[in-house]
Amino acid sequence: MPKLTPLPKTLRGKDYIETKDWTVKEIELALKTAADLKKKFKTGKPHRHLPDKTVFLFFFDKSTRTRNSFEAGATQLGGHAHFIAAETSQVAHGESPKDMGIILSSYGHAIAIRHDLLPGEGNSYMRKVAEHATVPVLNMQCDIDHPFQTLADLMTIREEFGTKLRRRKIAVSWAYAPSYAKPMSVPQGLITLMPRFGLDVVLAHPPEYALMKSEVEYARKAAAENGTSFEIVDNMEEAFEGADVVYPKSWGIESMFQNPKDALEISKRYKHWICDEQKMKLAKKEAIYMHCLPADRGYEVTDGVIDGPQSRVFPEAENRLHTCKSVMALTM
Ligand code: CP
Helix, strand or coil, X not given: CCCCCCCCCCCCCCCECCHHHCCHHHHHHHHHHHHHHXXXXXXXXXXXXXXXXXXXXXXXXXXXXXXXXXXXXXXXXCCEEEEEEHHHCHHHHCCCHHHHHHHHHHHCCEEEEEECCCCCCHHHHHHHHHHHCCCCEEEEEECCCCHHHHHHHHHHHHHHHCCCCCCCEEEEEECCCCCCCCCCXXXXXXXXXXXXXXXXXXXXXXXXXXXXXXXXXXXXXXXXXXXXXXXXXXXXXXXXXXXXXXXXXXXXXXXXXXXXXXXXXXXXXXXXXXXXXXHHCCCXXXXXXXXXXXXXXXXXXXXXXXXXCCECHHHHHHHHHHHHHHHHHHHC
């Protein structure tokens, strides 16, 4: 068996709860490692950086990509991902995040958590676990950020346009979806990460769908500090104008996540917020369409766009595997 080149140890033991918690240099290391691991995966080269290590996957919500990329990724790294549905654990009876953090730390090497359904809850839960855990806490999506998703998104954008993204524009737009009130964490993760990596960001949403104040303020500050721009508009068309990347997706109303019936009624006013072939024409010719998935086909986006030549949703979903392996391999 050929010897593995060891990975840098600078991120060992570090939590990954928001991309804001990591410096640009640390995120660059994660992206470089993801690209190396992707090459090794594609060429069948060994990369078992986590032999005999366990990551606990604690889910308060459903998942396709996140759960499977962590489970497959941990196996490929020589370790094990242990799935726990929160409702089948003692957390459902009120066991504290402190006790959870201490106990799971004594059984394994990282605690990954998805807790994204209610604004004000998931991120603070993770931070409480992290306060008491002695292993890294990894955010598989909370109410504020989805840092594994946006890392994969940045990797996908760089694969398309290279690392020099200055003056490239990303349109992050709300879109109509009848399925459920999707968390606000993906658009928030995008507007806070992309201005740090050279992209100009335009955010579009109907008036009821404002993102959390703290995240909008961070995005403004990040854009000002990095010589990029951040602006908010109230229609998808304006956001798409001249964009290199369009990322239209649905999210819920911050104050109405506990009131889905009324929230759905409000969202019906904005059924015309769909990404279709006409709107794609407003973006640059070489623009790409992205979505974290799952998408409400026929509502958020037409089949023609999501299955069309500008769509990058499947490479984007694939990159969830490589970025998740990178962060696990570097932190665990
Ligand atoms: N994009 C994403 O997080 O997908 P899942 O909800 O399926 O994990």
